[in-house]
Amino acid sequence: DIQMTQSPSSLSASVGDRVTITCRASQRISSFLNWYQQKPGRAPKLLIYAASNLQTGVPSRFSGSGSGTDFTLAISGLQPDDFATYYCQQTYHGTSTFGQGTKVEIK
Amino acid sequence: QVHLVESGGGVVQPGRSLRLSCAASGFIFSNHGLHWVRQTPGKGLERVAFISADARETRYADSVKGRFTISRDNSRNTVSLHMGSLRVEDTAVYFCARESIVGTAYYFDHWGQGTLVTVSS
Numbered sequence: 001d002i003q004m005t006q007s008p009s010s011l012s013a014s015v016g017d018r019v020t021i022t023c024r025a026s027q028r029i030s031s032f033l034n035w036y037q038q039k040p041g042r043a044p045k046l047l048i049y050a051a052s053n054l055q056t057g058v059p060s061r062f063s064g065s066g067s068g069t070d071f072t073l074a075i076s077g078l079q080p081d082d083f084a085t086y087y088c089q090q091t092y093h094g095t096s097t098f099g100q101g102t103k104v105e106i107k
Numbered sequence: 108q109v110h111l112v113e114s115g116g117g118v119v120q121p122g123r124s125l126r127l128s129c130a131a132s133g134f135i136f137s138n139h140g141l142h143w144v145r146q147t148p149g150k151g152l153e154r155v156a157f158i159s160a161d162a163r164e165t166r167y168a169d170s171v172k173g174r175f176t177i178s179r180d181n182s183r184n185t186v187s188l189h190m191g192s193l194r195v196e197d198t199a200v201y202f203c204a205r206e207s208i209v210g211t212a213y214y215f216d217h218w219g220q221g222t223l224v225t226v227s228s
Binding site: 001031032034036042043044045046049050053055087089091094096097098099100101 | 154209210
């Protein structure tokens with residue numbers, strides 16, 4: 001199985017900060033990498049698909065980059081609504097595994 | 108507007124069975140693959156089952172293979188997950204999720220609200 005490792009597992013940031021979250025795959029997965037945001041008691045919400053494509057309706061302050069094994073989710077100008085847990089997901093050749101999550105908290 | 112609504116969760120004893128359903132609306136159901144994803148505080152998110160748009164292909168996580176069966180009814184816009192031989196470690200919130208594809212990449216662009224399954228004696 002392909003393992004996905006996110007870092008950090010949690011971070012504290014202030015409104016307006018730029019935040020980056022990293023996801024590393026245990027083997028090369030091309031650009032088959034998605035990012036989700038989840039708030040307590042809610043389902044995950046798709047933010048980025050295929051490593052760098054912004055899902056319709058998602059604010060442009062979210063961006064994704066990377067390919068192969070190393071990927072990054074960036075949030076430019078953190079907003080109060082962005083405090084949540086973020087997950088990466090690989091979907092290489094029909095498989096699917098999620099990272100363990102990164103919780104973004106208010107400093 | 109896409110909607111996915113899960114039902115069927117509850118408390119069940121180890122070794123028993125349970126059937127989850129997911130009712131879909133707001134899109135052409137027969138055009139999309141569907142997944143069941145579960146979430147626990149300890150193990151995070153895990154895709155447990157997938158069924159293709161035409162139901163010809165299914166995939167299962169190793170943790171549920173041989174115990175869970177996914178199916179769909181394209182005439183009723185529903186997808187189901189039959190969970191047999193349930194274990195305590197199957198306790199989780201179960202989500203159904205719609206798959207969309209761009210090129211060869213797929214992603215889960217819509218999710219249901221989830222249904223809680225608790226396996227306990």
